[in-house]
Amino acid sequence: MPELPEVETVRKKLLDKVQNKIIDDVEIIYDKIIKNIDPKTFKESLKNQKIEDIKRYGKWLIFCLTDYYLLSHLRMEGKYLYKDSNEEIEKHEHIIFHMGDKKLIYKDVRKFGCMYLFSKSTDIFNIKPLSDVGYEPWDKKLNVEYLKDKYNKNIPIKTLLLDQTILTGIGNIYADEILFLSHINPLLKGNELSDENLKDIIKNTCIVLEQGIKNGGTTIRSYTSLDFETGHNQNNLLIHKRENEKCKNCSTLIKRIKVGGRSTYYCEKCQK
Incomplete structure (x- = not known):
């Protein structure tokens, strides 16, 4: 699953290609990607909308259009492709945004990805799905007291780090x-973590994710950013x-164990 650095890499590359482009039409091949609005309204609402900006919150992409916010989550295998408009539609290409002589395609082999469309008058951070998302690592409200309260559970820290409602953007890698x-x-x-542990988690979360962004994300299995470009951070994993x-x-x-069903790698000596 793309984590925060991968989604940020996709955001930057998308912005470079489609900022200020006008959506002429939308082709919907697999409509279950669209979650909060019927496909016909989705299609009609997006016609003639300009892509003014693309932001990110956690693992969510936020397309800022003339009158709407389009939220997109890649889930396990979602990808965006930018192609010439006359190219044939290929397998697993589910949503196609036509823009002049180009088209932006959402492709998803597993079909787990999703999109939400909200009016610009909506406070998207106070409505699902974003209202369920925790703080970003750089948020000034993220501190030891916050994590002490949220992590005060008899649950392994590895599992808690993956909880997107507490601290968003962190995946297994x-x-x-x-x-x-x-x-x-x-x-x-x-509930066994010390204040120093929590300080280290906050500090190192920023360090690790910033390195991932700098290196264009981590490609181990299937992650690519725009147009199948792989990341380089896999070469820097410790x-x-x-x-x-x-x-x-x-x-x-280094040992590999299972924590909450997820493969987990650690050093018995350094991580006592």
């Missing part, structure tokens, strides 16, 4: 990296996917 830099065992319960390799800090062999 970056959670492992954050815990490694913070010297925290992924099995440590949330712990994730390095089972039985030597820890870069102490040379102990």
Whole structure:
């Protein structure tokens, strides 16, 4: 699943291609992608809308149009492609935004992605789905007291880091990296974390995600940004996917375990 750095990379590349473009028409191949409005209204509402900006919150893309906000979540396999308008529609291309001699395509092999359309008069951060999303790592309201309250549970910290309602944008890859830099065992319960642990989580979350953005995201299996461009951050991972390799800090062999059903990589010596 694309995490915050991957979605931010997609946002930047999309903005470069489609900012100030006018949507002439929308072709809907698989309408279950659209969640809060009927497909006909979705299509009609988007005609002649200008893409003024594209923002991001957590793992959500927010297309700022003339009169609407279009929210898009890539889920597991969602991708955007930018093609010439005369190119043939291919398999798994579900929503097509026609713009002059070009078209922006939402492609999703798994069909888990989703889109919401809201009027510009809507406070989108106080209505689902964004009202359920937690703070971004750089939010000034994210502090030790906030995490102490939210993480005060008998649940492993690895699982809590993946909870998008607390701290948004972290997925499996970056959670492992954050815990490694913070010297925290992924099995440590949330209610066992010290204030120093929480400070380290806040600091290292920013470090890890900023590195991911700088490197264009992490491509391990299927992630690509716009038009199948892969990321480079996989070349900089310290712990994730390095089972039985030597820890870069102490040379102990890295272990892989399951935490909450998710493969988790850690160093027994560095993360006690």
